[in-house]
Amino acid sequence: MYVKDNMVSNPTCIGKDQSVSEAIDMMSDNELHRIPVVDENNKLIGLITQSIITMNTPSQTTSLSVFELNYLLNKLTVNDIMIKDVVTIGKDALLEEAATKLRKYDIGCLPVVEEDGTLIGIITHNDIFTAFIDLLGYNQEGIRYVVSIPTDHTGIMKDIADVLTKENVSISNLAVYHNSRGIEVVIIIYGHKDVEDKLKAAGYNITSKIFLHE
Numbered sequence: 001m002y003v004k005d006n007m008v009s010n011p012t013c014i015g016k017d018q019s020v021s022e023a024i025d026m027m028s029d030n031e032l033h034r035i036p037v038v039d040e041n042n043k044l045i046g047l048i049t050q051s052i053i054t055m056n057t058p059s060q061t062t063s064l065s066v067f068e069l070n071y072l073l074n075k076l077t078v079n080d081i082m083i084k085d086v087v088t089i090g091k092d093a094l095l096e097e098a099a100t101k102l103r104k105y106d107i108g109c110l111p112v113v114e115e116d117g118t119l120i121g122i123i124t125h126n127d128i129f130t131a132f133i134d135l136l137g138y139n140q141e142g143i144r145y146v147v148s149i150p151t152d153h154t155g156i157m158k159d160i161a162d163v164l165t166k167e168n169v170s171i172s173n174l175a176v177y178h179n180s181r182g183i184e185v186v187i188i189i190y191g192h193k194d195v196e197d198k199l200k201a202a203g204y205n206i207t208s209k210i211f212l213h214e
Contacts, residue, residue: 006123033108049108140172174188
């Protein structure tokens with residue numbers, strides 16, 4: 001899975017000389033939490049976020065009047081407070097690399113740029129979550145089995161596939177987990193033909209079975 005397949009293309013952007021007040025309005029109008037800052041050539045030069053704005057503007061408990069507050073927000077520019085050392089990623093990077101960067105730097109998004117710095121997209125935590133859900137097939141219609149594998153050995157996946165093939169059912173999603181319980185193979189099949197007994201007869205221990213979105 002690649003960043004380019006999961007990013008938001010052509011994201012809403014702002015210029016460095018625009019006011020913080022404009023940035024606030026753009027976030028509100030577009031239901032955004034962060035906006036990339038670009039120059040006249042659409043090259044990424046910064047990032048402005050709700051948290052950065054909050055840190056750099058008076059709180060609601062300020063003694064300033066509404067007019068004074070609006071005046072300050074209109075005088076303060078994006079360039080004054082934006083993040084300039086922005087962590088980015090390329091469109092052809094793996095989704096796993098994007099997730100690793102988000103966790104490593106404890107950030108909520110990664111602007112996606114070409115080699116010359118041109119902004120082409122943005123990928124956020126929510127995009128990663130959506131891709132994770134799609135990868136595991138949770139929104140598929142079918143049956144989800146968890147097969148416990150006490151000891152790993154060659155041919156397990158072929159054996160399971162052979163059982164399903166004989167029953168004329170197809171796999172829509174498959175994942176393998178290594179955890180404290182050992183190895184667990186998660187299989188989602190199309191349709192609602194229950195093959196739990198067939199898998200058990202082949203020697204496999206089914207620890208979970210869920211009918212998805214019947």
